[in-house]
Amino acid sequence: MPVIGVLILENLFEKQMAKNTVFLNKDIISPHYIPKNLPFRENQINEVTQYLGPVLNDSKPNNFFLYGKTGAGKTATVKHVLEQLNDFIKKHDKKVCSCYVNCRSHPSKYKVLLKTLRSIYPEKDFLGYSSSFVYEKLLEFSNEKKMHTILVLDEIDKVKDVDELIYSLSRGNDELNNGSLSVIGISNNLTFKEKLDPRTKSSLCEREMVFSPYNANELKEILKERTSKAFKEGTVNDEAISLAAALAAQESGDARTAVMLLQRAGEIADSEQLNIIDDSLVEKAKVSVEEEIIISMISTLPEQQQLVLYAIAQLSLQKPTFTKVNGEVEKGVLFSGEIFESYLDLAKKFDQRTITSRWYRQYINELEMYGLIFVTNSGKGIKGQTRLIKLGFDPEKIKSALEKELFKSF
Ligand SMILES: Nc1ncnc2c1ncn2[C@@H]1O[C@H](COP(=O)(O)OP(=O)(O)O)[C@@H](O)[C@H]1O
Numbered sequence: 001m002p003v004i005g006v007l008i009l010e011n012l013f014e015k016q017m018a019k020n021t022v023f024l025n026k027d028i029i030s031p032h033y034i035p036k037n038l039p040f041r042e043n044q045i046n047e048v049t050q051y052l053g054p055v056l057n058d059s060k061p062n063n064f065f066l067y068g069k070t071g072a073g074k075t076a077t078v079k080h081v082l083e084q085l086n087d088f089i090k091k092h093d094k095k096v097c098s099c100y101v102n103c104r105s106h107p108s109k110y111k112v113l114l115k116t117l118r119s120i121y122p123e124k125d126f127l128g129y130s131s132s133f134v135y136e137k138l139l140e141f142s143n144e145k146k147m148h149t150i151l152v153l154d155e156i157d158k159v160k161d162v163d164e165l166i167y168s169l170s171r172g173n174d175e176l177n178n179g180s181l182s183v184i185g186i187s188n189n190l191t192f193k194e195k196l197d198p199r200t201k202s203s204l205c206e207r208e209m210v211f212s213p214y215n216a217n218e219l220k221e222i223l224k225e226r227t228s229k230a231f232k233e234g235t236v237n238d239e240a241i242s243l244a245a246a247l248a249a250q251e252s253g254d255a256r257t258a259v260m261l262l263q264r265a266g267e268i269a270d271s272e273q274l275n276i277i278d279d280s281l282v283e284k285a286k287v288s289v290e291e292e293i294i295i296s297m298i299s300t301l302p303e304q305q306q307l308v309l310y311a312i313a314q315l316s317l318q319k320p321t322f323t324k325v326n327g328e329v330e331k332g333v334l335f336s337g338e339i340f341e342s343y344l345d346l347a348k349k350f351d352q353r354t355i356t357s358r359w360y361r362q363y364i365n366e367l368e369m370y371g372l373i374f375v376t377n378s379g380k381g382i383k384g385q386t387r388l389i390k391l392g393f394d395p396e397k398i399k400s401a402l403e404k405e406l407f408k409s410f
Pocket residue numbers: 030031032033034035037038039040041068069070071072073074075076077188222255256259
């Protein structure tokens with residue numbers, strides 16, 4: 001018998017399960033979890049609900065475009081309303097169907113349409129069917145079944161041929177004798193709308209809503225609610241919650257960062273076998289969460305913008321110091337022009353088309369908005385007026401994250 005006792009204790013999972021944990025239900029503090037209750041988003045939830053109301057009385061809703069910075073609760077809000085809509089449709093047998101597509105995983109017109117068709121007919125895979133077949137099949141579904149189809153396109157800015165997608169969908173809708181096809185587009189990119197073809201813009205943005213970032217107090221409330229369900233009582237102290245909220249408020253009011261900080265702090269507590277999550281653990285969590293967020297952000301940039309950032313990282317490593325007019329020496333400061341030249345060389349090496357200098361400036365502005373780089377004006381003196389650019393993070397880390405992305409797609 002003692003032999004069996006030893007064997008059980010030596011089993012890896014027995015040991016793992018015998019360890020203490022601060023979590024009560026770890027899923028609830030995952031950024032993918034959609035809470036039933038979304039504080040500070042009551043108005044947005046009402047607006048989306050009101051907008052969808054008429055479809056239940058057989059009339060086509062306008063297209064709707066929701067945007068705002070990452071972690072402002074757009075996805076959670078829309079998914080929450082869709083859940084309620086689906087419950088209602090089932091109960092009252094309405095001719096309405098909704099389909100949620102995350103365009104980050106389906107980044108082209110064809111892939112979006114295919115994903116939609118597959119969720120309508122889950123038993124078929126439609127593999128190898130042409131784009132026009134998939135499109136016709138989708139229209140046929142609405143027409144023959146007199147169905148109002150609501151297509152939710154989350155992270156719609158990731159669709160390469162988004163103008164064509166929106167054009168096809170609105171033309172398709174016009175051709176329908178019965179039912180309808182409408183789009184709810186969602187984007188984290190504040191400048192996406194301006195890049196659209198004017199026709200796409202007026203079609204997609206028939207109605208609009210902006211989600212503003214949460215402030216530190218709102219984030220604190222959100223975190224309190226989530227932690228009370230995700231962690232065992234008494235394991236997360238108030239300072240930890242306040243610090244996570246304050247850090248995330250600095251990072252543009254992003255609730256995802258806030259949630260991830262506490263999730264990671266909990267994981268650190270478990271691995272170090274601590275019973276309490278305090279602010280020092282949140283500080284520790286910050287480093288690894290920041291890295292994860294940067295890498296995920298980089299992976300979603302368009303290829304050409306990744307190359308621009310790659311040029312910046314590479315030059316920062318090659319040219320580590322820079323002397324200002326006043327004699328001050330700074331590390332890693334680059335001229336906008338030299339980055340553009342280095343980008344052109346890289347693009348040639350990768351055998352890519354190149355962007356114009358106007359687009360280059362736009363990409364630089366966006367990288368600054370995402371907090372990946374800092375941009376300042378040189379003032380008079382150096383090559384006339386030029387923009388000085390500095391990487392916001394460790395160039396080695398950015399470069400290796402980009403290499404993983406770029407070598408995957410080239
Ligand atoms: N009002 C809220 N209450 C509770 N959790 C929220 C709230 N807003 C956002 N979250 C959480 O923050 C994270 C990011 O929200 P999400 O809806 O994905 O943001 P977005 O789509 O705007 O980038 C998710 O884990 C989500 O559940």
